Amino acid sequence: ENFVSARRLMYWQVYLHKTSVAAEAMLISLIKRAKKLTQAGKTIPATPALSIFLERDITRQEFLDDPDLLGIFTMMDDMDIWGSIKMWQSHEDPVLSTLSHDLLTRKLFKIKLSNEKFESSVIDRIQNLIVEKGFNQSESKYFIQKDSISNSAYIPKGGSINILMKSGEIIDVAQASDLPNIKVMSKIVKKYYLCYPRNLKLPADIFES
Known part of the structure; x- marks a missing residue:
């Protein structure tokens, strides 16, 4: 029971910590931009291995074949990633260079968590503020990331933890436990997040419903 509790806390405080999520969202935007520019014929310096995956949209079947x-x-x-990003921070493309420089200097996206999906009007307002910074509409989307994160300390239908009882019976830990906490932690907790540039000053009422 203590192990399951520690596992739940570890996910929220490490893997799903806001800083980790924001950094990952920033890296995803960065790779997407580098890939788009590469496939558009722009010269994007990268290591040989990374270049292959920037140049091509490789499918699962291609991996198998x-x-x-x-x-x-x-x-x-x-x-491969960090070495390439260090080169990208001086690239002529403003999106690629800005994201690279900010990631290297730890100017990570700000992140907002919510139990509900963010309204499209909120995202549009943030996108307009980014455009005011000198980026066009298509470029501004790389500075906004939205998705969801979820955490469940224990999912019985996955890799279950079984307990051998004194009677010889093997049952799931959620059934064996006298504490209701185990059953509660088997429920999936889902949160939605929205990332945007740290230096962007948002109106005070932007997240008010």
């Missing part, structure tokens, strides 16, 4: 692709993918690590 070509073992070399999987080998190239497994050769990549954080050095």
